[in-house]
Amino acid sequence: MQTAFKTRFTAVLALATLASLLQCGCGDSGTGSKGSAGAAPKVTIQNKGSDTMVNLAQAWAEEYKKVAPDVSVEVSGGGSGVGIAALTKGAIDIANASRDMKPEEIDEAKKNTGKEPKEIIVGYDALAIYVHKDNPLSEITIDQLAQIYGEGGQITKWSQLGVTIPGAANDEIVRVSRQSNSGTYEFLREHVLNKKDFKLGSRDMNGSKEVVALVGSTPTAIGYSGMGYATPAVKMLKVKKTASDPAFEPNPENTLAKTYPIARSLQVYTLGEPKDEIKKYIDWILSPDGQKVVGASGYVPLPHK
């Protein structure tokens, strides 16, 4: 009968769909091999971490694809903290960081994976202090920065720095900062605030580019980000260690000469000594080809030995 056939057909169809779904769910999803060549024709390297370095890491990945087409490097940001956390869990191969790993993070990595993280410096960066292009201020001292950004700091208005912003209704300094997972945030806290805490109430942006974008659209703002993120809407302040020292501009020469006070190294971390494809990738990054990409992205390449 027609109805008997229909019910039987529907039942068989339902069972077949269920069986195929179970097959897909239980099947081996096959995660990318961690740099061990020979098992799969295509090798994937998982690279995660610093938002400061994310454009650079992406540029490296694209250039390296031309050198080694069967190796694919997957890059994502999230902040140095996120990359290091993923590395300590053993979830990624290379972590990008614009700050050093803390001792407790190294211990955590040893505990979770049994391997000690290895640090490889791949370039240098100057932490630039950005203000709106119409801001008359041109220099700032480390102490003034600590007073602006640090908890208990006394400087809250532009008039305290001796400038008036043209066309601004309010004299209050709008502080633009990064969220706490950022290596840039940690670096500023360590080197400018001397490990003291930030003042609450700053606008905490997700990435390096957002900081510069907000400063560029807000005449009374001040922010910090990598010098490679400069746009025509902002200008970088010259920084001096104390009021009596000369002020230096954030550029590659001052970064390598260490005359710019807030310069930092950019590094990658791997679990243990890098091997096979990961080692080849990092060796390429340290080679002149890789370093050329560093310079082109707005950072400072390693000095020639």
Add this chain to the structure above:
Amino acid sequence: MQVTLPAKPVEQTLLVRRAKRPNWSVLIERALEVFIRLCGVSAVLFVLAIFFFVFKEALPVLTNPKFSLSQFLFSDQWYPTSEVNKRYGVLAMIAGTFSVTVLAMLIAVPFGLGAAVYLSEFCGARAKETLKVVIELLAAIPSVVWGFIGLTVLSRLIVKYTGAAVGVNVLNGGIILALMSVPIIVSIGEDALKAVPDAYREAGIALGATRWQLIWRVLFPAARNGLLAAVLLGVGRAVGETMAVLMATGHAVHIPHSFLDSVRTLTANIAAELGEAPAHSEHYQVLFLMGVLLFIITFLVNLCADLVVRGVRRK
């Protein structure tokens, strides 16, 4: 004439001759019934399971002697990654969630209910269909796109027309959340108004009520449960929204003094910091405790509304 009865009793003969449904058909029907029951019960199961999981992750920090719950709830100092002085105070973020949600509801409820009334009472059939489709489209826009609109378009408008220092603030977040909640309020409100029998409207008109009197005095009281449910769902969406407020509120730990101040909401804070917090560390557990807090806030809002509905019903 003598009637010869069959040898077997009548019932047995009838039973033997009646056609039987095949066994597998019965089994499948029973299985489907079990499955449908499971689906119905699963909603409750999922809520309980989620609450259990979140509470389990947050529990260790509550029993930690160094952690002070009063500091957590009443201090506005949020320094979870401090090297010198770790403090976990979420008052500023509770104020952030509260201020953005209240502003969003102040904007969304009049607009949403007004639109629902327009769709239900004033609209012609064709305009109604088009409008309903467009409003559903508004609901389909992903929240991260809303956040992006708030960050780029709305922030510039706010700076231009209100002279605020920064365009990402409570006002920006409130407008975006209102735009996200309006489709929900309109959909469910319109359904609630449609459910009011026409007899009410006809009785009102027969007694000489004006259109506004009809809506305000007859329809709203009659549909109040559904309208309250609509507003509650809108509030639920506003409180739970993460991506849009992460981008549109400025993400500043700061108790707002005006609508033009930047704030941080509980949801945005969890989203921004959970990726970096080492698993099962104190920071991680405190973030889950913030999740429990969000649960409690939503539960309290629903409880209040339930009591209001019951109180109104008793009158």
